[in-house]
Amino acid sequence: MLAAGSDEGRGPQDERQGERQNAGTGSDLFRDVLALSPMAMGGNLPYRRLCRSFGAQLTCSEMILAHKLVTGGEKPLLRHHPEEDAFGVQLAGKHAEAMAGAARMAADAGARFIDLNFGCPIDLIVKRGSGAALLQRPAKLAEIVRTVREAVPLPLSVKLRLGYSEDKLNVVDLARRCEDAGADALGIHGRTRAQRYRQSARWELIDEAAAAVAIPVLGNGDILTPWDLDRRRGQTRVRSFLVARGALVKPWIFRELLAGEPWYPTVGERWAIMRRFVDLACEHFGDDAKGLGRVERFFLWHCGFWHRYHPWTHDDFLALGDESLLQARTPQAEGDEDTLLLASPAEEDHRRLWRRVLDRDYPGA
Numbered sequence: 001m002l003a004a005g006s007d008e009g010r011g012p013q014d015e016r017q018g019e020r021q022n023a024g025t026g027s028d029l030f031r032d033v034l035a036l037s038p039m040a041m042g043g044n045l046p047y048r049r050l051c052r053s054f055g056a057q058l059t060c061s062e063m064i065l066a067h068k069l070v071t072g073g074e075k076p077l078l079r080h081h082p083e084e085d086a087f088g089v090q091l092a093g094k095h096a097e098a099m100a101g102a103a104r105m106a107a108d109a110g111a112r113f114i115d116l117n118f119g120c121p122i123d124l125i126v127k128r129g130s131g132a133a134l135l136q137r138p139a140k141l142a143e144i145v146r147t148v149r150e151a152v153p154l155p156l157s158v159k160l161r162l163g164y165s166e167d168k169l170n171v172v173d174l175a176r177r178c179e180d181a182g183a184d185a186l187g188i189h190g191r192t193r194a195q196r197y198r199q200s201a202r203w204e205l206i207d208e209a210a211a212a213v214a215i216p217v218l219g220n221g222d223i224l225t226p227w228d229l230d231r232r233r234g235q236t237r238v239r240s241f242l243v244a245r246g247a248l249v250k251p252w253i254f255r256e257l258l259a260g261e262p263w264y265p266t267v268g269e270r271w272a273i274m275r276r277f278v279d280l281a282c283e284h285f286g287d288d289a290k291g292l293g294r295v296e297r298f299f300l301w302h303c304g305f306w307h308r309y310h311p312w313t314h315d316d317f318l319a320l321g322d323e324s325l326l327q328a329r330t331p332q333a334e335g336d337e338d339t340l341l342l343a344s345p346a347e348e349d350h351r352r353l354w355r356r357v358l359d360r361d362y363p364g365a
């Protein structure tokens with residue numbers, strides 16, 4: 001899909017890999033794409049539409065717990081908007097049959113692909129043996145992939161991390177097993193579960209995993225600017241990307257990544273984008289008192305990321321070397337009153353933003 005994608009840098013492929021590529025599998029959906037990474041809360045339907053409008057080529061549901069879905073819960077999370085023409089449902093769980101049942105329900109609800117989450121670091125999930133806990137049980141993880149593969153004909157991606165912890169970096173083995181079990185693509189977050197967000201993502205290890213399989217790998221970690229994408233394309237064979245926090249900080253990141261150059265919206269344009277989110281959220285949740293309450297909750301949550309925006313320049317990018325701008329502190333904002341307000345981390349300022357967006361009390365409204 002991405003015109004700028006290229007095959008340069010792909011490693012030698014063995015015969016089996018060649019056969020898989022020629023088989024016309026579900027992998028095509030995942031080649032040369034920029035995807036909004038799955039996110040609980042952040043990947044709400046209105047926000048996904050906003051990112052889609054800026055060019056996100058794949059969108060994905062928030063994480064759905066398979067056992068809850070098959071017993072009647074979590075169904076609203078299966079919903080998507082027709083504008084999300086390549087929408088996937090992400091499932092987490094440790095019981096292969098429940099995962100397969102949930103995948104069938106997602107297929108019936110109109111998902112274009114299924115994503116299996118083996119990267120979730122949340123204590124509650126890991127303690128129950130799901131999410132990133134399964135990185136430590138490669139055979140079990142592969143069994144789940146195979147069972148879901150057999151249950152639904154949809155394209156199937158698997159989200160992995162580098163391993164559970166620094167001393168257990170097994171993503172290459174996991175990647176091969178997932179491919180053998182029938183996965184069409186892998187999303188690889190270049191950190192371990194133990195690391196959380198403490199260090200920058202290790203793209204050389206994502207690249208090692210990409211070299212070991214023929215299916216597309218969607219590289220994930222710290223993409224914030226078009227220069228990050230250039231760097232990762234230059235350093236690795238990865239040609240598809242998952243963007244998470246970068247899209248929370250600036251939903252227009254997809255426009256920048258597609259164009260290969262930064263876009264610096266004016267303050268008025270930033271207000272208008274916030275208003276667009278509110279309009280999309282009202283369409284989804286309703287604009288009665290109950291609906292507006294939910295819209296407000298999501299708006300305030302998003303302010304927690306939006307205020308971190310800074311018009312980063314190429315020099316800012318170069319100054320950090322291989323460390324990511326996303327991992328670094330956002331520079332102090334400078335400018336007029338509204339610029340400072342938009343950069344404020346204070347909750348009361350986020351409430352002021354909410355009231356002004358609702359009242360259309362901003363320049364250019």
Ligand SMILES: Cc1cc2nc3c(=O)[nH]c(=O)nc-3n(C[C@H](O)[C@H](O)[C@H](O)COP(=O)(O)O)c2cc1C
Nearest residue numbers: 037038039040042063117189221222223243244245
């Ligand atoms: C608020 C938030 C919620 C997330 N929820 C999920 C989730 O439900 N499923 C998942 O696979 N990853 C989830 N992630 C992880 C991201 O998809 C992504 O792998 C990670 O943030 C690294 O990408 P980034 O450096 O571009 O942020 C979440 C991340 C954030 C910031």
